Amino acid sequence: MPALWVAAACTPASLSDLSRLLQVIGQFLSLSLFSLGGGNTLLAEYHQLAVDQYCWLSARQFADLYALAEAAPGPSSMIVGLLGLGAAWREGPGWALLSACAAELAILLPSTLVMVLACLSWKRLAQSPLRVALSGPWVPSPSASCSLWASRSCAVLTRMARECWCPAWCAC
């Protein structure tokens, strides 16, 4: 549904209005628990949100930010902060920085909460049979996330290749 609307006219969604900002934060909060299996599982989802749905960035800019996040030291999942920065860049640097921090916190908060709870209780359960029982069913999730991850990265790469590199090369 949003894709059709976007195809017609893509106007950047403004973040200057607080309720809009909260809505976007909510979206990142709910995505957080789906970043399974490491790597950047959510990369294509970010692309969909930032480029297609909200029109904050061009496909070219998205690829550049991805490169920046990969090249800079630290976890490359911090690309979310860069997306937040780009999303509110029109609103001025102060607002952009706020939006960057909000995006990063929103994407990290739920998954980190789950991880903290898991670690603390994991330790407390060290001797209990419950831990043994729990580690069984979790074994399959790498295979599910492996497939997710592989397909996701292929999707993003082909897309980036199509939208960014080809025009760049043709222009050269």
Next chain:
Amino acid sequence: MTDPSLPGSTSAGEGLAPRPGLAALFSGMLQVALSAFGGGLSAWSQRIVVEQRRWMTNEQFLTGLTVARLFPGPNQINMAVYIGAEFRGLTGALVAMAGMLLVPFSLLMALGFLYFQVHELPAVDRVLAGVVAAAAGMALSMGFKILDQYWKDPVALVLAGAVLLALSVFHARLVPVVLISGPLAMAWYWPRPARRAP
């Protein structure tokens, strides 16, 4: 959050350093974050946490990495949470995470500001295009490494193929795909008394 009555929690392996304090956790995670450019953080984190600082044995580290990969969220940040929680409970987890994120995030924000100011310069564009290519290559190699582990498992391959089709050909959204494929995979791999999954 440690219980001294548990035998496992106090017996440090031979050759291990004393349990790190909060400042050490912060600086250790900062060191991990700053030494790894363009992915490959787990290798660096292993080198620093296990070999240099001797906080954990290699087995303990690998257990942590498995837990960090199983739960949602970026692996490296989950790993920092795991290491922090292991030694200093909740405070340790938060401090380790701050060490992993604070300085790199500020640096990245500075780079981001620079990018949005000067990205019209063609030289910057060329450099970034090179970095995208390198990053994409690294991402692909990671994919093949994972594929290697599941090569002998037809169910995983079928599942991977189906998810690939759904996402890249039919442009399905990630969330519904996870909600459908996740439980399917869990149901299939659920340990059964007769046939044990490898």
